Amino acid sequence: MDFEKLTRLSADIRIWTIRTIAEAGFGHIGGSASIADVLAVLYGGMMKIDPENPKWEERDWFVLSKGHCAPALYAALALRGFFPMDWLKTLNKGGTNLPSHADRLRVPGVDMSTGSLGQGISAAVGIALANRMQGRNSWTYTIVGDGECNEGQVWEACEVATHQALDHLIVFVDWNKKQLDGTLEQISNPVDLAGKFAAFGFACETVPGYDVKAIWEAIERAKAAPGKPHCIVLDTIKGLGVKLAEVEDFNHYLTFDVAKGETSVEEIERRLAEGTYPGGDFKW
Amino acid sequence: MVKIRATHEKDTREMRAIYGEALMKAAEKHKNLVAINCDLCSSMGLKSFVKAFPDRAINVGIQEANGCSMAGGMAAAGMLPFFNTFSVFASRRVYDQIFMCAAYPKLNVKIVGGDAGVTATSNGGTHMPFEDIGILRVMPGITIMEPSDGVMLDDLVEQMAETEGLQYLRFTRKQTEKIYEEGSHFEIGKAVVVREGKDATIITCGILVTEALKAAETLAAEGLDVRVVDMFTIKPIDAACILESVKATGALVVAENHQLIGGLASAVAEVLADNAIGVPMEKIGIRDEFGEVGDQAYLMERFQLTAPYIVEAVKKAVSKK
Numbered sequence: 258m259d260f261e262k263l264t265r266l267s268a269d270i271r272i273w274t275i276r277t278i279a280e281a282g283f284g285h286i287g288g289s290a291s292i293a294d295v296l297a298v299l300y301g302g303m304m305k306i307d308p309e310n311p312k313w314e315e316r317d318w319f320v321l322s323k324g325h326c327a328p329a330l331y332a333a334l335a336l337r338g339f340f341p342m343d344w345l346k347t348l349n350k351g352g353t354n355l356p357s358h359a360d361r362l363r364v365p366g367v368d369m370s371t372g373s374l375g376q377g378i379s380a381a382v383g384i385a386l387a388n389r390m391q392g393r394n395s396w397t398y399t400i401v402g403d404g405e406c407n408e409g410q411v412w413e414a415c416e417v418a419t420h421q422a423l424d425h426l427i428v429f430v431d432w433n434k435k436q437l438d439g440t441l442e443q444i445s446n447p448v449d450l451a452g453k454f455a456a457f458g459f460a461c462e463t464v465p466g467y468d469v470k471a472i473w474e475a476i477e478r479a480k481a482a483p484g485k486p487h488c489i490v491l492d493t494i495k496g497l498g499v500k501l502a503e504v505e506d507f508n509h510y511l512t513f514d515v516a517k518g519e520t521s522v523e524e525i526e527r528r529l530a531e532g533t534y535p536g537g538d539f540k541w
Numbered sequence: 542m543v544k545i546r547a548t549h550e551k552d553t554r555e556m557r558a559i560y561g562e563a564l565m566k567a568a569e570k571h572k573n574l575v576a577i578n579c580d581l582c583s584s585m586g587l588k589s590f591v592k593a594f595p596d597r598a599i600n601v602g603i604q605e606a607n608g609c610s611m612a613g614g615m616a617a618a619g620m621l622p623f624f625n626t627f628s629v630f631a632s633r634r635v636y637d638q639i640f641m642c643a644a645y646p647k648l649n650v651k652i653v654g655g656d657a658g659v660t661a662t663s664n665g666g667t668h669m670p671f672e673d674i675g676i677l678r679v680m681p682g683i684t685i686m687e688p689s690d691g692v693m694l695d696d697l698v699e700q701m702a703e704t705e706g707l708q709y710l711r712f713t714r715k716q717t718e719k720i721y722e723e724g725s726h727f728e729i730g731k732a733v734v735v736r737e738g739k740d741a742t743i744i745t746c747g748i749l750v751t752e753a754l755k756a757a758e759t760l761a762a763e764g765l766d767v768r769v770v771d772m773f774t775i776k777p778i779d780a781a782c783i784l785e786s787v788k789a790t791g792a793l794v795v796a797e798n799h800q801l802i803g804g805l806a807s808a809v810a811e812v813l814a815d816n817a818i819g820v821p822m823e824k825i826g827i828r829d830e831f832g833e834v835g836d837q838a839y840l841m842e843r844f845q846l847t848a849p850y851i852v853e854a855v856k857k858a859v860s861k862k
């Protein structure tokens with residue numbers, strides 16, 4: 258795999274997420290930024306997909322359980338040709354095909370509607386089970402937020418995934434350390450997310466969530482290990498790679514215009530050029 | 542074609558057994574049908590299904606939320622999920638799950654709730670669904686049904702498997718009176734006039750159809766000729782039947798094993814209001830109360846759901862003509 262190409266794709270997902278939200282004027286930039294790298298891995302080569310035929314039965318499936326970060330998913334899907342790039346300018350505008358939360362009926366390539374947290378992972382468990390029952394050799398991927406793991410339903414889903422031995426299910430936790438109102442520790446301390454998934458019977462590992470090579474290789478290891486569902490905890494930073502979000506403590510949801518967005522786009526290009534992408538001199 | 546029995550003796554089979562058999566017949570035909578349940582195989586009549594289709598019976602344990610959202614995922618990936626649990630859990634406990642993983646994404650999910658209304662008996666107020674129809678009726682696109690006997694239940698389960706879309710069916714697990722002849726076929730959304738009459742109409746569903754028929758017999762002896770309508774589809778409701786019945790009889794009683802707020806009576810009143818129809822209307826149902834423990838006979842008396850109360854309601858409606 259050409260990891261430089263995946264890194265470039267992750268930068269493009271960040272850039273188009275910024276532009277998408279800037280056109281709308283406001284949106285969930287923090288958690289969208291922190292999943293850009295895993296989306297680049299999935300949509301840049303890991304997933305078996307066909308943009309010309311989004312409903313292809315033998316495809317791999319993806320559920321964005323943290324559905325509010327749909328702008329990043331929309332950017333990835335548009336960049337892969339699931340729909341025209343100019344749709345991205347319509348986010349949240351009346352009559353748009355791109356609502357704030359991921360929508361299976363409006364957006365080609367979105368496999369499940371999400372937005373009410375805790376449910377996407379359950380839907381992914383159902384999809385993985387259904388694909389196995391129908392004899393498909395498909396992988397089901399889902400991203401849950403670290404704050405989303407407050408929801409009890411996440412752990413119900415984990416129990417069934419393990420009971421059903423859904424080894425073609427790969428759950429990513431976007432461990433960006435913050436939820437809407439503050440840090441995880443301030444709100445409802447999860448103590449040990451990776452340990453909890455492992456305790457629920459998952460094969461679990463933690464990788465740098467901004468490192469496309471590390472993510473790719475973790476998925477390869479998961480695919481080679483039958484018998485258990487998989488959890489890959491993405492150790493990352495909310496807003497990472499998007500300067501206008503990095504500098505804000507509360508960056509779950511920000512208001513910014515196109516001009517401000519473009520300064521962060523320029524910063525991404527600068528970091529890429531000097532080899533410090535995605536974080537630059539951002540201290541974490 | 543619906544054939545109504547001349548006599549209404551008690552069925553020898555429990556409704557849950559009829560449901561389980563109907564689901565097995567549907568599963569034979571629809572290879573993608575799966576039965577999801579939440580540690581209630583026995584209560585929902587699914588034990589035979591589990592034996593016959595072990596790979597298509599998914600017992601998720603006591604986790605209704607996950608089970609319901611999983612049903613949505615399974616439907617998205619091409620399966621035909623029937624999600625089974627008690628009506629209270631199939632509605633109020635998984636309300637957002639039905640919304641997010643079935644209604645909003647327009648997925649082909651079937652929700653089946655047992656122990657409707659007072660038939661929850663000894664499980665009492667915590668388990669007695671008087672609000673399920675009301676809260677689900679506002680879910681865009683959902684179809685809501687309550688069969689009145691085993692013949693209807695059997696037919697509706699087959700149709701649920703055949704019909705695309707989110708549907709909710711509530712029923713009692715126990716025996717009911719037989720109302721329809723074997724082989725009767727019902728059209729979802731089209732009410733059945735189970736007894737003709739010209740002086741008043743009783744619109745009802747589920748276990749109260751039998752009570753309404755008993756009431757009509759009592760009233761006939763007193764000289765009142767009462768129509769009884771089995772409104773087994775609460776949504777979409779058969780407005781044409783309501784309007785025609787009201788026009789033909791001029792007095793109306795709605796009887797339901799459910800809260801009067803939001804249920805069948807509300808749905809009927811909405812049709813009348815939408816069509817600017819003023820008609821004497823009396824209601825039999827739960828009046829903003831919780832359920833409680835007791836056997837079915839006690840509870841039907843406690844909540845004034847039996848034939849004698851319907852008789853009085855009809856007389857009152859007729860007196861206002």
